[in-house]
Amino acid sequence: MTHKSKENIGSRRGKAYGKVKGQYNQPTVRKRIEALFLDNIGKVMTRDMIIKAATDPTTGRQPENWHQRLSELRTDSGYTILSWRDDVSLAVEEYLMPTRERRPIAAKRVKPTxxxxxxxxxxxxxxxxxxxxxxxxxxxxxxxxxxxxxxxxxxxxxxxxxxxxxxxxxxxxxxxxxxxxxxxxxxxxxxxxxxxxxNITAILQAATEKDKKAALDLLLKYFGYSLAQTG
Ligand SMILES: [Zn+2]
Incomplete structure (x- = not known):
């Protein structure tokens, strides 16, 4: 796999950047980030845009935990938010919500005493x-x-x-x-x-480079390529 093939896939899709509409006044960091993404379905949001929207409207404080809150929108609220890990057309620190549709949320979990x-x-x-x-x-x-x-x-x-x-x-x-x-x-x-x-995708995202390479090798073989040919 070369860098060139990666760029080709990216440029084919093209990028539309979203906008931060003024100040978000929702009461929590998570709700402000949620509002930002819902205002920008299908558009690329950068780290800076997210931090700007997540900033406390009263104190002007920038949240240090914005990334955790964004992850919770995926896991706890059931939204799909893509990053460079999911989509080669996205750069590092770019995020995209393709749809406002949400997955059903799991029941509350049991906790230890x-x-x-x-x-x-x-x-x-x-x-x-x-x-x-x-x-x-x-x-x-x-x-x-x-x-x-x-x-x-x-x-x-x-x-x-x-x-x-x-x-x-x-x-x-x-x-x-x-x-x-x-x-x-x-x-x-x-x-x-x-x-x-x-969730195979999530597992592959979290896998070590060694395991990712093994998986890639398996897939290339499955689809009739080999790493030696493409590298
Ligand atoms: Zn840990």
């Missing part, structure tokens, strides 16, 4: 337990997330998404792990809770 959660945090040494190729994320509560920005908050993640005994699990520390906000969102993206189907 206070004692159970304290035990999980103790075992985790108060650090994110997301495992990527044997390497743990390791971000601690209150750290600044170097990728997503904002302060790290650890929350409980049920290890098996389709547990048959959610009530007894609430007190069992072995059923839970601690994850930072960014990895919580990544994990949530893996499953469509409504259909019980895997």
């Amino acid at each position: 206070k004692e159970c959660w304290d035990a999980v945090l103790g075992q985790a040494k108060h650090a994110c337990e997301w495992d990527e190729d044997g390497q743990l994320c390791g971000l601690k509560e209150g750290d600044t997330d170097p990728v997503g920005g904002g302060k790290v908050k650890l929350t409980p993640d049920h290890k098996s998404p389709h547990s048959m005994k959610p009530d007894t699990d609430r007190a069992d520390p072995n059923q839970w792990r601690a994850l930072c906000g960014r990895h919580q969102v990544m994990k949530k993206n893996y499953w469509d809770n409504q259909t019980g189907k895997l």
Whole structure:
């Protein structure tokens, strides 16, 4: 795969940039970002536009956690918001909502008891337990997330998404792990809770470069190409 082929796909689609219409007065960062995207369906929104719209209308404070709120619009509100990870025509820090349609939202999740959660945090040494190729994320509560920005908050993640005994699990520390906000969102993206189907795209986005390459190799072979021919 060369850069050239990537640019070709991008230029074929063309880009239409959206507009930030004055000040957004919605009460929360998430609602202001939601309003911005709904005003600009099918248009490219840049990081700067999003921060401008998300800025507190009263205090003028720019939110440091805007990226987390944007992720929640995907996972909690069911919106589709594309980034460069989903669409080669988008550059880094460009985002696009193709439709105002929303996916159905999953039911509220079961949480561990206070004692159970304290035990999980103790075992985790108060650090994110997301495992990527044997390497743990390791971000601690209150750290600044170097990728997503904002302060790290650890929350409980049920290890098996389709547990048959959610009530007894609430007190069992072995059923839970601690994850930072960014990895919580990544994990949530893996499953469509409504259909019980895997979200292959989300999994590939989160995969390591090594795993992405293996997947690409598999797909190229499947469609009759090989990496050697295209590189
Ligand atoms: Zn993490």
